[in-house]
Amino acid sequence: MTVQGLKVVTVPQLQQKNILSSFTVLLLLGLFSLIPSELIASELKLPTQGQVTMIDLGAHTCIPCKLMEPILSHLKEAYKGKVTIAFIDVRENRDEGYKYGVHAIPTQIFYDSMGKEVYRHEGFLAEKSIVSILESLGVEAPQAN
16 A cells, blocks of 8 residues: 555554564554563463473453453462463453463363463363463472461
8 A cells, every 4th residue: 555655554464474563563653561471472482391280271251251350360379480380361362362262251271381272171170270281291299388
């Protein structure tokens, strides 16, 4: 497209040519402070190679997802450096839902340290169950304070 003699290139065209990621575009637009944590999580290379990874795919407006928020926050801190725990809001980032084959929310996907999916669950998942799954993947439970 040309506007008054200047060639205009759209952001999707730049992304198609792998010139810009959506993260870079947001930085260029000066919107860094407005980037939702879910978008940042989706820009990370998930699952994390060399580390057990749990991805929770849900939405901030989903009741079971809301119930899991404090559990995930606690576990993220408790397993810091041992397990990657990421949340992706699939209502805000629909492509991620398709990418991970989500049929219902919340969906939790667990990967071993080699990046292979080893367990998938749909619906609310209690902290005790998450800890048990992580232990089955060789991750020691955090020490109680």
